[in-house]
Amino acid sequence: MQTSITNTPTRYGWAMILLHWLIGILFIGQFALGFVMVRIESQRAAFELIQLHKSFGFLLLGLIILRIAWRLGNKPPPLPSRVAALERRTAPLAHLALYAFQVALPLSGWALVSVSTLEIPTMPFNLFVMPNLPLAESDAAESFWASAHWYLAYAGIALAALHVAAALRHHFLLRDSVLTRMITPSSAGE
Template sequence: MQASITNTATRYGWATIVLHWLIGIIFIGQFMLGFVMVRTPSQRTAFELIQLHKSLGFLLLGLIILRIAWRLGNAAPPLPPSVGALERRSAPLAHLALYAFQVALPLSGWALVSVSTLEIPSMPFNLFVMPNLPLAESDAAESFWTSAHWYLAYAGAALVALHVAAALRHHFLLRDGVLTRMITPSSAGE
């Protein structure tokens, strides 16, 4: 059977799987890149890492918007019957929180560069100039958005760690196939 682009009643389709793992890899990579770039002693290297961080942030924002749109038009398969009532209620809330943080985090970064008094243009992957958000430039606003971006990054990382732990619990302890559904795409006939 041929793998399906869309989700079925038992598995995710390859579009959902590719978006999930691509966003996950970029999100985790962004956290690590952000951690390194602010601790790099070389100003030139730090500047280049910041530009890469901004580029990946814009890419992440576009991908998560695409992921949300895809999710709204393509229902997720239901959880297996073995999943308890508490987890059935908390899983959608956890996914909603992940989506919210994945949108809020790059938006806060965009706000940060938009209010910066340094006025360094954002050029995603050196392809075009990304316009700033219509926010007033000031040191106070830059300080606020720097803090907001930092707190969102750590809260988002904690949510991702919780998500990974839950997936590993399902796979290794419960052995209920929840993780497998996000690895092996559905077939067209399922």
């Protein structure tokens, strides 16, 4: 049985599954890295971790844009028929919120480094210099974007935790296919 790259009426294709788990791991990893990098005492280690955090942030932004584009061209399988009407209405809103946070968070980080008066270049994975956004540099703007990035990070991780809890609820309490269809890809003939 050959697996399908695209979604079917009952399961996600391997492209969406791969993007889902890769983005999820990166999103959670970025939160942990961000938490550590601002608490480390060594300035050199902190600088290296910040550069790594920025690199993964740009990677995450690219992957989430790819995922949104893929999602627009590949209709997800509908929720099982046993899912209540309220959840059918709120699930798409929760997914939209996840996408919004996953775009807004790296953009707020990019804005933060763009307005910084330190003018430290951003070099994703030491491959090239990422240009700054066309925003005015100032301490006030840096403070604003640092706060925005912080609040978005904590709200985003809370939303991700809610997403995980909902998936586990479907799997262990409702005993439906919502979680397993994001683990096992669809078949080409399905």
